[in-house]
Amino acid sequence: MAETIKHHDRISVLKNALSEGLYEKDEALRLALLTAIAGESIFFLGAPGCAKSMLARRVVQAFKADGAGSVQYFETLLNQFSTPEDVFGNISLKALNGEGESGKEEYRRLTENMLPEADIAFLDEIWKASPAILNTLLTIINERKFHNGSKVQDVPLKALLAASNELPAKDRGLEALYDRFIIRLPIGFIQNEDSFFDMVEGSSSEFELSDEIKKLQISNEDLKNWKTQIDAVQLSEESRAVISAIRKELTVQNETLSEEEKAAGESFAIGDRRWKKIVRILKTSAFLNDRTEVDLMDCQLIEYCIWSTGKQQKKVRQIVETCIQQNGLDCDTAxxxxxxxxxxxxxxxxxxxxETVTESATDKIITIDNQECYECIRRGTSETWYITVGKGKHNLSNTYHDVYDSNKTYDTSDSFKKTDDQISCHHIFRVKKNSATTHxxxxxxxxxxxxxxxxxxxxxxxxxxxxxxxxxxxxxxxxxxxxxxxxxxxxxxxxxxxxxxxxxxxxxxxxxxxxxxxxxxxxxxxFNAELNTDFSEGDVILKDGTAFSSEEIKNLTEEQKKNVIAVVCIADDKTFAIGISEKKLAWNALKEYALHYGDALPKDYAANWSVPDKAQLYAIWKNRDKLNTSLTALGIQGGLLTPQEYWSASENGEAAAFYQLFDENGLQDHTTKDHEYAVRTIREWNKI
The missing domain is CATH 1.10.132 (Topoisomerase I; Chain A, domain 4)
Incomplete structure (x- = not known):
């Protein structure tokens, strides 16, 4: 099953199974699993009790041992009193006494069930350990080797998971070891109330994968084969662009730091070796997602790999997100x-x-003393004076208008006469004008x-x-x-x-x-959606379907008149429009003529033309005055329906025919085909 299922599906099922009972730890679990498969190390920053050790134990269950054995797991909580024996094993007294295999006295540790023989290891509160422990760890992580006395022992370590509630202290020489943790992740307590109570009330029994899921566990053979395939994964052009953008941005960030920030270790320092390991993380992600190329989403993982301090950790999300956004999916649009x-x-x-509407200049009027006043120039001066538009309030016994001087002070009241722009009221004035406007x-x-x-x-x-x-x-x-x-x-x-x-x-x-x-x-x-768009008799219709009312015909341009194809002749439940072209034809040519009447018209208006039947002819005749008016306005001479005009129609196809002669006495029917008929076609015209 594990050999045939896709990597993505296999890891997805395995990850989901491992996450059972781990609340709000999906990010930590998936990153720990990715790190372990990539053969790298991960550091969790968080307070005690955040399920960090539980995460490590779950990661162990993603793997299976070769043969009948089990995956070796080592876990310890370090403190300032921890000794190398707590991590690497006790010193062999027999070896010291020369009772070992060589028969010589030697310094050797008993590493069984200790870190040097572990497949997966979890070290809690790692930064509290002594230099002796940390220095040895550096060699194990770097080379997967443990120097045990005179022998160099291979370490089967797939992944080291470490945790602490603090970052490594400055000036303790921890930078080299800290740099080996490629992924770094803050981890906290459960926030969601429902998840919290599910956790505290949940089962405390030991977690174990089902037999079906165990078939998906990752073997050493898998890891060996995958390693070669992961190496073959390529960086896409987009991912290269994102990595380049991030590197440049980190340089810019460093240049903006103050000397105090630099001294406090806030400079981003991502060396070439670390970038190589970061890229391996990205390639591993691409491979496990069944791709042969790193894509933009894989690049998000860089966020977990480039911070060292708390301040940096708060910046990297924005840096990585911006660089991905700038180099993300692009497109050309119109x-x-x-x-x-x-x-x-x-x-x-x-x-x-x-249309442009020009409004002529208007008299300039302002309010003085609560009265509307013309603003004027007094003749013979350049002074501005003011005369009330209506009867002034300072002389209530007659119709005198009030006059205000250039200081807007009441001067007098007098008779008033206005002619165009000139006012005579005690003096002669010229009314000032507001400028003409267009809109x-x-x-x-x-x-x-x-x-x-x-x-x-x-x-x-x-x-x-x-x-x-x-x-x-x-x-x-x-x-x-x-x-x-x-x-x-x-x-x-x-x-x-x-x-x-x-x-x-x-x-x-x-x-x-x-x-x-x-x-x-x-x-x-x-656009007006609320219109009464019923046709009326006499309305005209142009080739493009535009219609104009009978009242608007006189305003049509000559070009528009040339494009009129019909005039509305019946306007009730069904609207019929009658073509303006008239033709004299023998009876047997009528059908063909009607069929092809609209050939020269746009497609939307070419269909459904026919010769009117008897009832339609009568309705047309009743509206002849309006129709004649419309056609005359269009410049068509002779009107539409005169007493001498002949029409043709068929009620039953070719079987019966009649022509009708309209005269002042009414309608006369004839049923013969040996006539030449004057013909206009009509069509039903639905609302356009």
């Missing part, structure tokens, strides 16, 4: 072209739907013209831009979803980084959505 088209659309709206006003249309024009305008200018915006947004969302599949599947990275990875896509989508809002604002300037 946003610039769309914005240009929106500008063109705006200009088209101004041109087609608005845009929407052109006025009938409802039917407004509705059909805006629909036609939308189709030609608005909808193509909206459709392109929607197409672009959909493409970006599809790309985001597709590209996010491997990111979401990542077993080890923090999924919160998905937002950073897709930030450029999200920004592109937002720009397109903003463009749509801008476009909609222009659209709303002319």
């Amino acid at each position: 946003i610039d072209d769309i914005n240009d088209r929106i500008e063109e659309f705006t200009a088209k709206v101004e041109k087609d739907w608005f 845009f006003e929407q052109k006025k249309f009938s409802d039917i013209a407004q509705e059909t024009s805006q629909k036609n305008f939308d189709k030609a200018y608005y909808k193509p831009i909206v459709d392109e915006i929607h197409t672009e947004i959909k493409a970006l969302k599809d790309k985001k979803e597709a590209d996010a599949v491997p990111f979401k599947a990542n077993l080890f990275a923090n999924q919160d980084y998905n937002k950073s990875l897709t930030a450029k896509l999200d920004e592109a989508i937002r720009q397109l959505q903003d463009a749509e809002i801008t476009l909609a604002k222009q659209h709303n300037r002319y």
Whole structure:
């Protein structure tokens, strides 16, 4: 089973099983498991009682021993009184007395069940240990070797997990050992109340994997094979860019530090050896996610690898997130072209739907003494005086107007006469003027013209831009979803980084959505959704479907008149429009003529033309006055329905035919085909 299942699925199932009963420790567990498979070391920073040792014991169960043995696990709590014997084993007294295999006196430790023979080790409160212990640990981590007397002993250590409630103290020579812990993670107590009570009330029995899950445990043979495959994993161009960006940013951060901060050890110091091990962590993540290339989500793991102090730990999330965001999923969009088209659309709206209205200069009027007054220039001077617009309050017995001098002080009341800009009131004055102004006003249309024009305008200018915006947004969302599949599947990275990875896509989508809002604002300037759009007899319809009321026909341009294809002849439950073209045809040519009447018209308006039947002819005749008026206004001579005009129709296809002669006495029917008929076609015209 373990040989056939994908790495991702195998590790996922194993990780989920190991996390049972571990509350709010998923991040710690997945990073510890990743570190162990990569053959590196991890450091947990947290107070006692945070389940750090439980995490280590769970990681042990991810592995299985060769043969019938078990995975060797070593755990100890260090303090200032701990001795090397507590970690590496007691000194062999027999060997000291020469009773060993060599028969010579030698200094040798008994390492059975101690760290030098462990597969997984957990050292709690590591920084409290003595230099003798820490120096030996450095050799074990670096070389996986233990110098036991005169012999060098291979150490099978897969991973060292260490913990402390503090960071290593300065000036104790701990920097080299601290540097060997590639992943560093703060770990805390349970925060969620439900999880807390689940933990305190949960079973205290020893955790053990089921037999089915044990089949997925990782063997030494697996690790050996994986090592070669992990080495073959490549860095993608994106991941290289992110690593380069992070290195540059760390340099910038160091340059901004004060001398005191530098002295306190706040400089980021990531050496080449550490970067090599960081990259191995990234490659291991990619491999276990069934990829042959490191992707952007793997790069999130760098966050756990580049901090040394508490202050740095608070900075690295922003540094890594920003660098991933800047080098994240990119895209090309048509946003610039769309914005240009929106500008063109705006200009088209101004041109087609608005007109410049100039308001002439107006008299300048201000309020003085609670009275509206003309602001004037007194003739013969440059002084500004003021005359009340209406009857002044200082002389209530007649219609005199009040006059105020240039200091806005009441001067007198007198008779008033205003001619254009000149006022005669005790003196002669010229009224000052407000400047003439211009502004845009929407052109006025009938409802039917407004509705059909805006629909036609939308189709030609608005909808193509909206459709392109929607197409672009959909493409970006599809790309985001597709590209996010491997990111979401990542077993080890923090999924919160998905937002950073897709930030450029999200920004592109937002720009397109903003463009749509801008476009909609222009659209709303002319679009009216509440219109009474029923046709009336005499309304005309142009080739593009635009309609104008019979009252608006006189305002059509010559070009618009040339494009009129029909005039509304019946307007009730069904609207029929009659074509303005007339043709004289034999009966057997009528059907073909009606069929192809609209061939020269745009597709939307070419269909459903037919010769009117008897009932329709009668309705058309009743509305002849309005129709004649409309066609005459269009410049079509002779009117529409004269007493001598002949029409043709078929009620039953080719089987029966009649033509009708309209005269002042009414309607006369004839049923013969040996006539030449004067024909106009009609069509049912639904609301446009």
